Amino acid sequence: MEKRVTFKGIWLPLLLVLPQILITAIFFFYPAGQAIWQSLFIPDPFGLSMQWVGLGNFEYLLSDRFYRASFITTAVFSILVTVVSMGVALYLAILADRLIKGSGTYRTLLIWPYAVAPAVAGVLWLFMFNTRVGVVTWYLGLLGYDWNHVLNEGEAMGLVVVASAWGRISYNFLFFLAGLQAIPRSVIEAAAIDGAHFWTRFRTIVWPLLSPTTFFLLVVNIIYAFFETFGVIHTITSGGPQQATTILVYKVYSDGFVGQDLGSSAAQSVILLVIVSLLTVIQFKYIERRVHY
Amino acid sequence: MKHTISILAASAVLGSTQAAMAATEIEFWHAFTGRLGELVAEQVEGFNSSQSDYTVVATHKGNYSETLNAGIAAFRAGEQPDILMVFEVGTATMMGAKGAIKPVYEVMGDGFDQSKYIGSVKGYYTSPEGDMLSLPYNSSTPVLWVNRDKLQEAGIDPDTDLSTWEQVGTVLDQLKDAGVDCPMTTAWQSWIHLENFSAYHDVPFATKSNGFDGTDTELAFNSPAQVAHISAMGEWAQDGKFIYAGRRNEGGANFRGGECALFTESSAGYAGIKAEAQFDFEVRPLPYWSAVASEPQNTIIGGASLWVMEGQTDEEYAGVAAFMNFLSSPEIQAKWHQDTGYLPITSEAGELTREQGFYEANPGTDIAVIQMTAKEPTANSKGLRLGSFDQIRTIIDEELEAVWAGDKDAQAALDSAVERGNALLRRFEQASR
Numbered sequence: 001m002e003k004r005v006t007f008k009g010i011w012l013p014l015l016l017v018l019p020q021i022l023i024t025a026i027f028f029f030y031p032a033g034q035a036i037w038q039s040l041f042i043p044d045p046f047g048l049s050m051q052w053v054g055l056g057n058f059e060y061l062l063s064d065r066f067y068r069a070s071f072i073t074t075a076v077f078s079i080l081v082t083v084v085s086m087g088v089a090l091y092l093a094i095l096a097d098r099l100i101k102g103s104g105t106y107r108t109l110l111i112w113p114y115a116v117a118p119a120v121a122g123v124l125w126l127f128m129f130n131t132r133v134g135v136v137t138w139y140l141g142l143l144g145y146d147w148n149h150v151l152n153e154g155e156a157m158g159l160v161v162v163a164s165a166w167g168r169i170s171y172n173f174l175f176f177l178a179g180l181q182a183i184p185r186s187v188i189e190a191a192a193i194d195g196a197h198f199w200t201r202f203r204t205i206v207w208p209l210l211s212p213t214t215f216f217l218l219v220v221n222i223i224y225a226f227f228e229t230f231g232v233i234h235t236i237t238s239g240g241p242q243q244a245t246t247i248l249v250y251k252v253y254s255d256g257f258v259g260q261d262l263g264s265s266a267a268q269s270v271i272l273l274v275i276v277s278l279l280t281v282i283q284f285k286y287i288e289r290r291v292h293y
Numbered sequence: 294m295k296h297t298i299s300i301l302a303a304s305a306v307l308g309s310t311q312a313a314m315a316a317t318e319i320e321f322w323h324a325f326t327g328r329l330g331e332l333v334a335e336q337v338e339g340f341n342s343s344q345s346d347y348t349v350v351a352t353h354k355g356n357y358s359e360t361l362n363a364g365i366a367a368f369r370a371g372e373q374p375d376i377l378m379v380f381e382v383g384t385a386t387m388m389g390a391k392g393a394i395k396p397v398y399e400v401m402g403d404g405f406d407q408s409k410y411i412g413s414v415k416g417y418y419t420s421p422e423g424d425m426l427s428l429p430y431n432s433s434t435p436v437l438w439v440n441r442d443k444l445q446e447a448g449i450d451p452d453t454d455l456s457t458w459e460q461v462g463t464v465l466d467q468l469k470d471a472g473v474d475c476p477m478t479t480a481w482q483s484w485i486h487l488e489n490f491s492a493y494h495d496v497p498f499a500t501k502s503n504g505f506d507g508t509d510t511e512l513a514f515n516s517p518a519q520v521a522h523i524s525a526m527g528e529w530a531q532d533g534k535f536i537y538a539g540r541r542n543e544g545g546a547n548f549r550g551g552e553c554a555l556f557t558e559s560s561a562g563y564a565g566i567k568a569e570a571q572f573d574f575e576v577r578p579l580p581y582w583s584a585v586a587s588e589p590q591n592t593i594i595g596g597a598s599l600w601v602m603e604g605q606t607d608e609e610y611a612g613v614a615a616f617m618n619f620l621s622s623p624e625i626q627a628k629w630h631q632d633t634g635y636l637p638i639t640s641e642a643g644e645l646t647r648e649q650g651f652y653e654a655n656p657g658t659d660i661a662v663i664q665m666t667a668k669e670p671t672a673n674s675k676g677l678r679l680g681s682f683d684q685i686r687t688i689i690d691e692e693l694e695a696v697w698a699g700d701k702d703a704q705a706a707l708d709s710a711v712e713r714g715n716a717l718l719r720r721f722e723q724a725s726r
Contacts (some may be wrong), residue, residue: 044724045386046393047369051723060720066713131538132547150539151698238540239687241694257362259684261720292489 031097038266045260057267058103058271070216074247078225089172097180114170125163153244160245164229179213211291239257316348319612320374324360340619347612368393373602375613382682387600389725395601399422401614409639413591413665418598424500427598428617431635433561434592434661435485435579439476442572443554447471455499457583465534468554475553476534480542483689485557487514492674494518495590504678508722512714515707518585524703527696537697540690560661563634576657578664590674592664680721
C-alpha cells in the first residue's frame, strides 16, 4: 500500500510548494547565480569596469598554496568544532537525562550560551585568554605555562575552536536531550533487567536510537563551522598567527572586503558552495544509511 | 542636494528669505568615534555656524575599512557622499577609481595654493604631476616612546641616547639583564618596521618610486637593509627583548600599563599615553641603523585623507571647497594638531602652534613634525601607493609572525611576503586596467 500522500492533479501540489520555491529562488538561486557570474570577471571595486577572465579567478586561487592550505585549516577546524560541541553536548544531555530533581534549572542554564552572538562570544573568550590581562592566562602562568595564542598556532586554533563550540553546545544539548527522552524507558529497563550495564545499553540501544538526532546535528554543525564562525575568528585572531586560523569563509571576507578583490571573493564563494553541496550529498548518501529512523 | 532648487523656488515664491532653508547639504562620511569623533563634530559645528550657505552633515560609518566599503557600496548604488574619509593604504584604490572621485585640486579651483601644505604630508596624496588628489586629514608618523621610570629602575640613565637601533640593542640587553619582562614592544609592525623603516633609511619599499610611477610596481622590501632589521628584531623576539602583542596597537596596553620600557608607535598615541600612563614618559625620534644610513631620511605618514566623490552638483562642490578651506585654516589646523597629536597639514598651522607655546608646554610633541619635515622627501620616502595594500599588510603581518615565532628566518619570510604581495599587485593592476 502506498504510504505517501498523493495528489490527483498537478496544480494543487504546485501551488502548495510555490512559496518554498519562490523563497529559494529569491534568496538562494538568484544570489548564487550572481556569485557564479561575478566569479568569471575581475571587476574594479567601484564597479566602473569589468574584465572577462573566464576561469582565471579559479586558476589564480587554486595555484595559490596558501589558499590550498586553507582547505586543510577549514577541515581541521570544522571537525574539531563539530566533535567538541557534539561530544560535550551529548555528555551533558546524558547527565541531564538521568537527573530527577532540578533538571529544569540545569537545562535553562545550559541553554543560555546559545543566546550569545558569535562575535560577543569571541570577545569574551579573548578577554579570558588575553596574553596580558586574561584570567586564564594568568592562572596558566602560575602553573608555569606561558599562554601566547598571538604567536602560537596550535593555541590560536584551540582558542577559536573552543569559542566557536561553546555556544553551539547549548543547541546540540537541546536536541540530544529531546532525543534521549524520546527513547522508550521500557526498552532500556528491559535491557537492564537482562543484565546490560550502562555502556552496553548505551552502545546497543541508546546510540542507534539516537542516530537520527546525531545525524541531523552533524550536518547542521558542519555547516555552522563552515559559515557562522566568522565572527569568532574575526574578533579573536583575524585569521592569524600566520594563517593558522584562516578558514575559507574568512578568506572570502578578507579578499572581498579588505582587498576589494570581488572577482576572487566571488570565485571563493562558488568553491564553498560546491564543497558544502558535496558534503551534504555525501552525508545523505553514505552516513544516512547507517541511521535508524 | 536635489531638493535645493525646489526649496529655493518655494522660498522665493513664499517671499521667505530664511537662509537656513536654502543651505546646501554636504555629506561627509568618516571613521572616527570617541574623543576623535567629538573633535570632528566640533570642527563641523564650527564650519556650519561660520557661514549660512552650506551645512556639513558628518556621519560615522565604522572603522577605516568599513567606511571605505560603505563609500564603495554607496557609489555603486549612486548614493555616494560628497566627502569620504579613506585611510592612507586605500589611496591607490581611490586613485585607480577615475570616474568615482573628483580630485581635490579640481574641486578647489584656480586660486588653490597647494604650496602651503607640508610636502611630506601632502606628498602621499598627490598625483605624479604634483597635484593634490585628496586633502590630508589626520596624519601621524611613528616615534619611539620611552618609559623613563622603567629605565631608571633597571639602572639605565633615562637620558641615554636612543637615536640608533645599535644603541637601542645595547639598552635592550641591559633591560633584559635587569629582569624587565617587556623591554620593547610595537604597534603596527608593517607600517613602522618595514614601510617607515624603508623610507627612513632611503631604501625602496617597492619599485617605480614605491608605486607612485605606475601600477606595474613590485615589492622590494626583501633587500639587505630590511632583512638585517627584521633579523635583529627576530633575535630580540627569541631572547624575550621584543614582545610581540598583536597586529594592530595591542602593544599600547602593555606600554601604557607600565609593563614595557620602549614602544614604537604612532605619534598620535600621545593622547592615550598621556591620559593613562602612571609613569614618566618621553617621546624620542624613531631609531635608525647607523650601519645602514649615516643619518635618517624622513619618516612617512599614516592616517586618512578626505576624498571628494564624483557625481555631485557644482553647488555642493563649492560647499566642499569652502569646508576644506576651513579645515586648512591655521587656527583650525593648529587646534586639531594640539588636540589629537596628528601632524598639522600646513606649515602655517605648525608655526602658529609654536607661537602659542604648545611645544614648550608639551615637550616632545614636535618630534614627529621635525622627523617628517627635516629633509626633502626622496622617491623612497614620499609615501607608498600600492593597490590591495591593506591585504598586503596582512600578508606582511603573517610572515613577520613567522619570524617572531622563530619558524622562519627574516630573509625567507620577507621573500615570501614579497612574492605573495606581488601576486596581489598583479591582480590590482589587472583590475584597474
